[in-house]
Amino acid sequence: MPTYLARRIGQSLLTVFLTLTTVFLLVRLAPGDPASAYAAPSATSADLARIREQFGLDEPLFVQYGYFVRDLFTGDLGTSYSFHSPALDVVLDRMPYTITLAVSAIAVTTLVAVPLGVWMARRADTRRELGTNVLTIAGQSMPDFWTGVMLLTVFAVLVPVLPASGFTSWSGLVLPTVTVAVLQLALISRLVRREMSTALASSYVTVARSRGVSESALTWRYALANSSVPLVTALGTRFAALLNGVVVVEVVFGWPGVGSLVVRALETRDYPLIQATVLVTATLAILVQLLVDLAYPLLDPRVRLGKAA
Amino acid sequence: MAEDTPLLDVADLQVELITGQGVVRAVDGVTFTVRRGETVTLIGESGSGKSTTAMGVLRLLPEGLAVLSGSVRIAGRDVVADPDAARAVRGRTVSLIPQDPMTALSPVHTIGRQLGDALRLRHPELTRTEARDKGVELLGRVRISEPETRWKAYPHQFSGGMLQRILIATALAAEPELLVADEPTSALDATVQASVLDLLMELQEHTGIGMLMITHDLGVARLVSDRIHVMKDGRFVESGSAEEIVERPAEPYTRELLAAVPRLGAWDEDEDEDSYGDGDGRIGPLVQGATS
Amino acid sequence: MSTAVDTRRPSAVTARDLARATATRQRRGARFKLWAGGACTALVVLPVALAGLLPLPGANAQDLSRRRLPPLSEGHLFGTDQLGRDLLSRVLHGGQVSLTVGVLAVLVSGLIGIAAGSAAGFFGGWVDALVSRFLEAQLALPLLMMLLLVVALFGPSVTVITCVIAVAQWPEVARLTRSLVLVEREKPYVAAARVLGLRSWSVLVRHVIPNVVRPASLVVLLLLAQAVLLESALSFLGAGPQRPFATWGRIISDGQDYITTSWWLVTLPGLVIVVLVVGVNLLGDGLRDRTRTGSRARLRKGA
Numbered sequence: 023m024p025t026y027l028a029r030r031i032g033q034s035l036l037t038v039f040l041t042l043t044t045v046f047l048l049v050r051l052a053p054g055d056p057a058s059a060y061a062a063p064s065a066t067s068a069d070l071a072r073i074r075e076q077f078g079l080d081e082p083l084f085v086q087y088g089y090f091v092r093d094l095f096t097g098d099l100g101t102s103y104s105f106h107s108p109a110l111d112v113v114l115d116r117m118p119y120t121i122t123l124a125v126s127a128i129a130v131t132t133l134v135a136v137p138l139g140v141w142m143a144r145r146a147d148t149r150r151e152l153g154t155n156v157l158t159i160a161g162q163s164m165p166d167f168w169t170g171v172m173l174l175t176v177f178a179v180l181v182p183v184l185p186a187s188g189f190t191s192w193s194g195l196v197l198p199t200v201t202v203a204v205l206q207l208a209l210i211s212r213l214v215r216r217e218m219s220t221a222l223a224s225s226y227v228t229v230a231r232s233r234g235v236s237e238s239a240l241t242w243r244y245a246l247a248n249s250s251v252p253l254v255t256a257l258g259t260r261f262a263a264l265l266n267g268v269v270v271v272e273v274v275f276g277w278p279g280v281g282s283l284v285v286r287a288l289e290t291r292d293y294p295l296i297q298a299t300v301l302v303t304a305t306l307a308i309l310v311q312l313l314v315d316l317a318y319p320l321l322d323p324r325v326r327l328g329k330a331a
Numbered sequence: 332m333a334e335d336t337p338l339l340d341v342a343d344l345q346v347e348l349i350t351g352q353g354v355v356r357a358v359d360g361v362t363f364t365v366r367r368g369e370t371v372t373l374i375g376e377s378g379s380g381k382s383t384t385a386m387g388v389l390r391l392l393p394e395g396l397a398v399l400s401g402s403v404r405i406a407g408r409d410v411v412a413d414p415d416a417a418r419a420v421r422g423r424t425v426s427l428i429p430q431d432p433m434t435a436l437s438p439v440h441t442i443g444r445q446l447g448d449a450l451r452l453r454h455p456e457l458t459r460t461e462a463r464d465k466g467v468e469l470l471g472r473v474r475i476s477e478p479e480t481r482w483k484a485y486p487h488q489f490s491g492g493m494l495q496r497i498l499i500a501t502a503l504a505a506e507p508e509l510l511v512a513d514e515p516t517s518a519l520d521a522t523v524q525a526s527v528l529d530l531l532m533e534l535q536e537h538t539g540i541g542m543l544m545i546t547h548d549l550g551v552a553r554l555v556s557d558r559i560h561v562m563k564d565g566r567f568v569e570s571g572s573a574e575e576i577v578e579r580p581a582e583p584y585t586r587e588l589l590a591a592v593p594r595l596g597a598w599d600e601d602e603d604e605d606s607y608g609d610g611d612g613r614i615g616p617l618v619q620g621a622t623s
Numbered sequence: 624m625s626t627a628v629d630t631r632r633p634s635a636v637t638a639r640d641l642a643r644a645t646a647t648r649q650r651r652g653a654r655f656k657l658w659a660g661g662a663c664t665a666l667v668v669l670p671v672a673l674a675g676l677l678p679l680p681g682a683n684a685q686d687l688s689r690r691r692l693p694p695l696s697e698g699h700l701f702g703t704d705q706l707g708r709d710l711l712s713r714v715l716h717g718g719q720v721s722l723t724v725g726v727l728a729v730l731v732s733g734l735i736g737i738a739a740g741s742a743a744g745f746f747g748g749w750v751d752a753l754v755s756r757f758l759e760a761q762l763a764l765p766l767l768m769m770l771l772l773v774v775a776l777f778g779p780s781v782t783v784i785t786c787v788i789a790v791a792q793w794p795e796v797a798r799l800t801r802s803l804v805l806v807e808r809e810k811p812y813v814a815a816a817r818v819l820g821l822r823s824w825s826v827l828v829r830h831v832i833p834n835v836v837r838p839a840s841l842v843v844l845l846l847l848a849q850a851v852l853l854e855s856a857l858s859f860l861g862a863g864p865q866r867p868f869a870t871w872g873r874i875i876s877d878g879q880d881y882i883t884t885s886w887w888l889v890t891l892p893g894l895v896i897v898v899l900v901v902g903v904n905l906l907g908d909g910l911r912d913r914t915r916t917g918s919r920a921r922l923r924k925g926a
Contacts, residue, residue, distance in 0.1 A: 234422020
């Protein structure tokens with residue numbers, strides 16, 4: 023166990039560094055003057071010269087990398103010139119909104135997809151199978167921006183039940199959550215159905231059935247318990263992915279999270295901000311994924327307690 | 332139920348499997364009975380239909396796969412005609428001992444939980460503690476050492492032989508009148524097989540339960556059976572008492588089957604190598620962490 | 624097991640049993656998916672591929688006298704947008720770019736993925752370690768954000784976007800190929816080939832990879848759907864290819880402002896995406912079901 027822990031943490035650290043390095047290299051390898059990337063569009067040549075000196079852009083690459091890493095450790099991710107404040111602060115300010123959206127989407131997904139997946143797995147009749155296939159495939163196939171715009175139009179404009187954008191009240195969370203949840207629901211309910219079907223077809227369920235265990239106990243106690251480990255890890259992984267992936271939905275609904283922040287930063291060519299956003303969100307997602315992977319042994323007694331001879 | 336009513340009365344059982352390749356007749360009309368205190372064995376090679384018969388008798392074959400016809404009376408109730416009857420007798424009148432002990436228990440529940448649930452299914456009035464006490468006693472009966480500690484262990488922490496004994500205990504929790512043993516020793520080491528079979532026979536002596544044994548191993552059949560049915564391609568090729576089949580096989584197929592058993596030289600079976608006292612015949616420690 | 628019907632004993636299998644059997648249902652399910660998937664995909668791909676030959680107005684041809692006409696107006700099946708451009712033509716021509724990007728990206732990621740995955744699986748050791756580390760690292764990276772960053776830095780050309788999507792997708796192909804190759808490696812024919820004196824490279828390229836390509840390409844089909852969705856998300860955010868034609872995402876984002884008055888500007892292009900992605904997903908699913916039922920039937924347990 024301890025070796026697994028150490029190895030997994032080491033892996034995550036490596037990935038974080040890889041992300042940092044990739045971002046660092048990308049900005050410097052892009053066509054054009056890196057200095058202009060870090061400068062405001064209205065910079066003069068004097069400004070550019072100053073920035074070149076500040077970032078050490080004339081120095082060899084690995085020296086620049088050194089400055090880069092050093093700055094990271096001191097929490098200095100540059101200054102956003104569109105916000106006129108440290109980039110890190112801007113990102114951390116908006117991070118809670120993205121996290122809220124991701125959490126609520128995962129919560130909704132869990133509450134709906136698990137019973138749905140179990141229902142889909144239980145009895146196999148043609149109508150049920152057709153219906154569920156159609157639903158899940160449709161859910162996977164709708165682009166989130168399109169779903170978002172459609173939902174927005176119907177529920178915020180045509181039938182103004184919910185707010186169109188921003189975070190004026192908690193009801194503003196509803197539409198973005200539903201939009202994000204559509205895809206996650208499709209994926210997770212398919213996973214639950216798959217795992218449940220495997221579990222229900224397995225030997226221990228048949229043997230339990232021979233002991234007179236009722237069908238509902240077989241489903242909800244035996245099969246579901248055995249599906250819970252892959253389910254929880256999948257939910258965790260999806261949550262990590264959502265932290266980075268809700269960009270489009272945030273833009274559609276004007277949700278003040280890091281996704282819409284990054285898009286705005288791209289429009290204004292605010293590279294310090296872009297860099298900071300990517301780094302923070304990536305690190306957070308990697309961290310979440312690490313926690314999910316570390317939780318796995320805790321959930322599965324076979325891994326936790328080690329295998330017998 | 333009258334004394335002479337057989338525990339299991341199978342008449343013209345036919346099991347057809349609907350596969351992607353067409354309809355396959357796995358069991359083509361078999362008739363046999365199992366009475367109190369007797370052990371009836373179905374012996375045959377793989378693919379002969381013997382396991383399908385056993386699972387079919389208990390109606391444990393997947394519904395979308397198997398079509399049953401004929402009649403199977405367990406304690407007088409026809410389970411082919413009435414699927415509810417099958418649900419009623421499972422875990423009460425009849426129990427299954429499965430083939431592969433390593434996959435026969437839920438990996439994420441402790442064995443105590445599963446055994447306790449089986450006990451409380453049979454006697455819903457038992458409390459958790461009472462069920463645990465009875466369960467520990469059952470584990471002792473199947474010669475699991477330190478049952479109180481083992482109660483909280485998970486299936487993967489046991490060896491195949493111990494798991495099979497736990498499964499026998501779980502089967503007994505139902506206080507059945509009939510045991511269906513589907514190749515109970517095929518997945519076990521040779522040294523462990525004998526102890527499991529010993530256990531089964533001892534239990535039968537004490538409780539008088541009837542047993543339907545499925546095996547491909549003639550040695551096993553010879554050891555435990557009162558009556559033997561030789562099965563091939565879904566049908567009985569020959570039937571008779573154990574001595575008749577083994578000593579005076581009538582059919583050429585039976586003789587081939589007998590001849591296929593390798594002849595071993597003299598073997599000293601007196602040494603009990605079970606120095607850990609857990610009744611398993613193993614010499615070394617079995618379970619990491621669940622120390623004796 | 625006897626497969627010949629015993630004429631003395633009639634079969635008890637009714638037509639209803641056959642219809643409800645798992646095997647039948649799976650086969651029917653797979654067949655339906657293939658047909659439905661094929662139909663949906665063709666419904667989108669064919670008109671897009673033939674866009675240049677169809678009697679449609681130019682995609683960028685503006686006609687300010689015929690702005691925001693609803694669908695089924697004369698000469699405009701999908702209606703027109705706020706600049707009088709024929710929506711169907713925009714969708715089909717934009718679709719050409721979208722599909723090109725998607726197909727190219729998938730081909731590139733497929734090639735890289737199969738190469739890297741099979742090398743990792745076959746040779747093991749440091750090759751495997753290296754590839755696996757790359758795989759894990761990349762799977763953990765924030766996909767959409769990195770894509771946006773790259774496009775912002777390198778410009779929204781078709782080349783850049785294709786490369787970026789390909790780079791995003793190769794890990795999945797590689798991971799699958801690697802596990803397939805790990806299984807193949809243990810098969811007797813590999814050992815036999817080695818004994819016959821074939822060098823490792825030869826064995827890998829001439830024998831193992833051909834066996835692995837078919838199951839690996841199933842994933843590629845599903846990745847095409849993902850690539851189309853990615854590309855449209857990018858272009859919705861303004862990071863998609865601008866020339867020669869605006870792609871689907873951009874068309875939708877352009878139409879957002881007019882959603883209440885001209886709903887078709889957003890709904891119809893979106894539906895086209897949905898139909899295509901549904902079709903590709905169904906095809907992929909159906910193919911996977913077909914191979915699965917095939918091999919499961921062959922693994923019938925002995926009784």
